[in-house]
Amino acid sequence: xxxxxxxxxxxxxxxxxxxxxxxxxxxxxxxxxxxxxxxxxxxxxxxxxxxxxxxxxxxxxxxxxxxxxxxxxxxxxxxxxxxxxxxxxxxxxxxxxxxxxxxxxxxxxxxxxxxxxxxxxxxxxxxxxxxxxxxxxxxxxxxxxxxxxxxxxxxxxxxxxxxxxxxxxxxxxxxxxxxxxxxxxxxxxxxxxxxxxxxxxxxxxxxxxxxxxxxxxxxxxxxxxxxxxxxxxxxxxxxxxxxxxxxxxxxxxxxxxxxxxxxxxxxxxxxxxxxxxxxxxxxxxxxxxxxxxxxxxxxxxxxxxxxxxxxxxxxxxxxxxxxxxxxxxxxxxxxxxxxxxxxxxxxxxxxxxxxxxxxxxxxxxxxxxxxxxxxxxxxxxxxxxxxxxxxxxxxxxxxxxxxxxxxxxxxxxxxxxxxxxxxxxxxxxxxxxxxxxxxxxxxxxxxxxxxxxxxxxxxxxxxxxxxxxxxxxxxxxxxxxxxxxxxxxxxxxxxxxxxxxxxxxxxxxxxxxxx
Numbered sequence: 001x002x003x004x005x006x007x008x009x010x011x012x013x014x015x016x017x018x019x020x021x022x023x024x025x026x027x028x029x030x031x032x033x034x035x036x037x038x039x040x041x042x043x044x045x046x047x048x049x050x051x052x053x054x055x056x057x058x059x060x061x062x063x064x065x066x067x068x069x070x071x072x073x074x075x076x077x078x079x080x081x082x083x084x085x086x087x088x089x090x091x092x093x094x095x096x097x098x099x100x101x102x103x104x105x106x107x108x109x110x111x112x113x114x115x116x117x118x119x120x121x122x123x124x125x126x127x128x129x130x131x132x133x134x135x136x137x138x139x140x141x142x143x144x145x146x147x148x149x150x151x152x153x154x155x156x157x158x159x160x161x162x163x164x165x166x167x168x169x170x171x172x173x174x175x176x177x178x179x180x181x182x183x184x185x186x187x188x189x190x191x192x193x194x195x196x197x198x199x200x201x202x203x204x205x206x207x208x209x210x211x212x213x214x215x216x217x218x219x220x221x222x223x224x225x226x227x228x229x230x231x232x233x234x235x236x237x238x239x240x241x242x243x244x245x246x247x248x249x250x251x252x253x254x255x256x257x258x259x260x261x262x263x264x265x266x267x268x269x270x271x272x273x274x275x276x277x278x279x280x281x282x283x284x285x286x287x288x289x290x291x292x293x294x295x296x297x298x299x300x301x302x303x304x305x306x307x308x309x310x311x312x313x314x315x316x317x318x319x320x321x322x323x324x325x326x327x328x329x330x331x332x333x334x335x336x337x338x339x340x341x342x343x344x345x346x347x348x349x350x351x352x353x354x355x356x357x358x359x360x361x362x363x364x365x366x367x368x369x370x371x372x373x374x375x376x377x378x379x380x381x382x383x384x385x386x387x388x389x390x391x392x393x394x395x396x397x398x399x400x401x402x403x404x405x406x407x408x409x410x411x412x413x414x415x416x417x418x419x420x421x422x423x424x425x426x427x428x429x430x431x432x433x434x435x436x437x438x439x440x441x442x443x444x445x446x447x448x449x450x451x452x453x454x455x456x457x458x459x460x461x462x463x464x465x466x467x468x469x470x471x472x473x474x475x476x477x478x479x480x481x482x483x484x485x486x487x488x489x490x491x492x493x494x495x496x497x498x499x500x501x502x503x504x505x506x507x508x509x510x511x512x513x514x515x
Contacts, residue, residue, distance in 0.1 A: 018352050020118070023118040026373075030399075033406065035120060036407060037402075041054070048220065075117045075124040083104045083107060085135045092139070105345075108344070109344025123162075126165075126304045130155075132159075134276065134277070134311075150191065154198050156169075156195075158202055168283060169280050238297070239296075251340040317337065359472065378401075382467075391484075399417055401479070416440075419499045420500075421491065421497075432491075435489065439483055453499070465480075466478060
């Protein structure tokens with residue numbers, strides 16, 4: 001067993017080093033740079049998401065500065081915290097060292113966790129807090145101490161302060177409370193209700209900000225989720241394919257099988273932890289499956305739930321042995337779990353080498369990393385045109401270009417997204433003294449350079465250059481550069497202005513939803 005622990009420690013250390021290299025070497029993706037801009041603001045909430053991810057990035061950049069590693073460092077810590085929580089959940093339920101080892105290796109075998117936890121996103125913060133909430137409930141079931149409801153509320157509130165989709169864990173908490181025989185005792189106890197109150201207090205910054213701003217972030221999420229769309233097998237296929245890609249072609253069916261067995265065992269015997277673990281994954285998985293018939297599910301949306309499933313995989317093997325399952329079935333279950341770990345880690349390492357060391361582009365413009373790379377080429381050309389034209393500020397019309405220009409210019413030149421101003425409620429002055437009365441440089445992704453946004457303004461547009469964003473020899477995007485004169489952007493237009501509304505309300509319902 002000592003050899004197994006040493007092997008697992010070596011694997012985790014190697015994979016952690018790999019994530020650190022990935023975090024430091026690869027350019028930020030557009031959403032990462034966008035969240036980095038949030039870290040420069042002191043806001044209780046943002047239009048797209050709650051504020052936790054901004055605080056995570058603020059921690060990393062306080063340690064390592066405004067660098068790739070600084071922005072992403074909290075994700076490395078979040079992965080380590082998640083593995084520790086998984087290990088303790090499985091240890092307390094099974095008291096089996098083999099199951100604990102499996103539990104900490106399973107995330108390493110899933111692409112999203114083994115590598116892409118180094119890619120900062122709101123899920124980076126949500127995952128460890130959601131797991132901590134589950135861990136607190138496992139401690140409750142183990143100890144029968146009602147004070148663990150208070151910890152559940154704390155961690156649940158922190159998870160909601162990270163991402164709204166973790167609200168889909170509430171059915172699991174409700175089932176954990178109501179299905180077992182203890183429901184009458186806990187419903188009569190003040191502890192669950194105090195836990196709910198703590199969660200409400202923790203998430204109050206989001207509620208306060210939304211109450212002050214016409215519930216903007218809630219409406220933003222509801223519009224995305226409820227806008228009418230036609231049934232599409234393509235979006236269904238995208239969702240299923242993403243789960244196989246980010247969880248693992250072997251690990252995904254292994255996890256779903258374990259969850260199904262855990263749900264059967266839990267609801268048949270009314271066992272609290274089995275009910276909790278299975279419901280925490282199967283309910284959101286099935287909800288996203290249903291929604292994927294009409295909506296493209298963002299690549300990160302389901303990622304808060306799968307670590308709970310990994311705990312179920314490890315626990316299920318021990319429970320099968322305790323339940324007297326057929327020996328051949330137990331051997332098969334163990335074998336497939338091992339195959340999932342070995343093949344998954346190998347795939348994660350290969351993908352890491354492809355992005356960090358390989359010179360090829362096998363996927364063309366469809367490459368998920370390459371599709372957001374090469375912005376330094378655009379920034380370099382913009383810098384040249386600023387010097388040539390005498391422009392003192394940069395205008396954009398999409399948040400991705402805005403974020404990348406802010407990232408590369410680091411405050412040296414004011415950058416303004418002239419539309420979707422609802423994204424920037426409460427943001428600081430970007431530098432109006434360098435904008436008002438001065439020429440600007442408009443950086444517009446083609447084919448969005450028709451000028452419709454500026455048609456009703458006094459802006460005069462002078463076409464300048466066209467610049468391509470290239471990754472490994474493949475043109476990913478083209479941008480038009482224009483000189484803007486005779487106009488000052490309105491940073492706080494009225495809510496009925498087309499320059500205020502985000503595109504989901506302005507009719508652009510075909511855009512790709514982000515995580």
